[in-house]
Amino acid sequence: MPNPSPLLLVLDGNSLIHRTYHAGSGDPGDLEAWALRGFARYAARAVSRLRPDAIVVGFDCPVSSERRANYPAYKAQRPDKPGDLVAQLAAAPELLAAAGLCTVIPAGFEADDVLASAAAHARRAGWRAILMTSDRDAFALIDDTTSVLRLRNGGFDEAVLIDAAALHELCGVHPHQYLDYAALRGDPSDNLPGVRGFGAAISARLLAALGTVDAAWADLDGDGGQAVRAAVGDVAADRLAAPESRDVVARNRRLMRMRADLPIPHLDGARLPLDTARVRTALGTGGGLTLGPALWSLTARRTPAPRAAEPHPPVFRRPVRHRREPTPGQLSLF
Numbered sequence: 050m051p052n053p054s055p056l057l058l059v060l061d062g063n064s065l066i067h068r069t070y071h072a073g074s075g076d077p078g079d080l081e082a083w084a085l086r087g088f089a090r091y092a093a094r095a096v097s098r099l100r101p102d103a104i105v106v107g108f109d110c111p112v113s114s115e116r117r118a119n120y121p122a123y124k125a126q127r128p129d130k131p132g133d134l135v136a137q138l139a140a141a142p143e144l145l146a147a148a149g150l151c152t153v154i155p156a157g158f159e160a161d162d163v164l165a166s167a168a169a170h171a172r173r174a175g176w177r178a179i180l181m182t183s184d185r186d187a188f189a190l191i192d193d194t195t196s197v198l199r200l201r202n203g204g205f206d207e208a209v210l211i212d213a214a215a216l217h218e219l220c221g222v223h224p225h226q227y228l229d230y231a232a233l234r235g236d237p238s239d240n241l242p243g244v245r246g247f248g249a250a251i252s253a254r255l256l257a258a259l260g261t262v263d264a265a266w267a268d269l270d271g272d273g274g275q276a277v278r279a280a281v282g283d284v285a286a287d288r289l290a291a292p293e294s295r296d297v298v299a300r301n302r303r304l305m306r307m308r309a310d311l312p313i314p315h316l317d318g319a320r321l322p323l324d325t326a327r328v329r330t331a332l333g334t335g336g337g338l339t340l341g342p343a344l345w346s347l348t349a350r351r352t353p354a355p356r357a358a359e360p361h362p363p364v365f366r367r368p369v370r371h372r373r374e375p376t377p378g379q380l381s382l383f
Contacts, residue, residue: 061182107163147331151319165307221253322349
């Protein structure tokens with residue numbers, strides 16, 4: 050029986066444009082708008098498969114960063130973006146807004162914060178939400194009404210839906226534990242080291258046994274860490290008990306936690322379909338993009354040769370016989 054709750058699709062604009070930029074930058078004769086065109090195609094295919102009632106696109110603030118102000122080393126190791134990528138990221142929000150897409154750029158915050166705030170907004174309104182991104186940070190937002198459409202190497206055809214059960218199969222933790230899991234592991238891509246010796250397996254083992262990092266510290270402080278030592282061994286327990294490890298986890302939690310209280314426009318203003326002429330003018334004539342089927346999906350125009358809707362992206366499930374083995378493409382998730 051179809052779910053009667055309306056569906057909001059939330060796109061991580063920066064993540065997806067980065068992915069399409071690097072996927073298409075080597076194409077001979079390609080235009081400097083290839084990343085924008087790829088983004089439009091991703092959005093159109095997601096709309097075709099998921100049939101959302103509304104769509105919101107989030108982007109990083111290009112001017113300031115509250116996280117970097119709080120911790121100057123945040124993402125400081127990343128090389129400067131190529132000029133043509135910078136240009137396409139700068140052009141994207143205005144072009145998408147001109148086409149009628151609800152576009153949000155939060156002052157001082159990131160697209161991840163838009164995903165978190167849009168998911169919370171949808172939940173309060175009685176909607177479901179699917180968050181489309183190639184970043185794993187959004188796993189912390191999964192709940193009964195929110196799932197993540199995770200893009201992996203191989204493009205949209207390799208995308209999988211991650212719900213709470215899938216996250217547990219993939220990482221060994223529940224969504225409410227994911228922030229602690231990430232804080233323990235750290236995130237090299239954001240220049241956030243984790244607790245020494247705590248990789249994916251040990252972090253998941255600790256949280257499976259103790260529930261939270263705070264409970265693990267309470268055990269270390271009050272009972273000599275018997276439960277922690279039974280779960281992860283003496284060496285890992287001693288490392289977790291060190292004062293510097295508490296500082297690392299506190300910093301990572303602070304920087305990794307996404308804002309869920311940013312203003313999001315009313316969902317009725319983000320509804321699909323878009324106006325055909327407006328999309329063509331903004332993205333086609335004005336943006337210089339060749340849209341093709343993207344126009345049909347976003348505007349509900351019928352294709353010249355009507356075709357069946359694309360199948361829904363599969364929910365990630367690991368076959369029983371492979372539960373202890375990496376899944377195909379799993380390394381691309383990390």
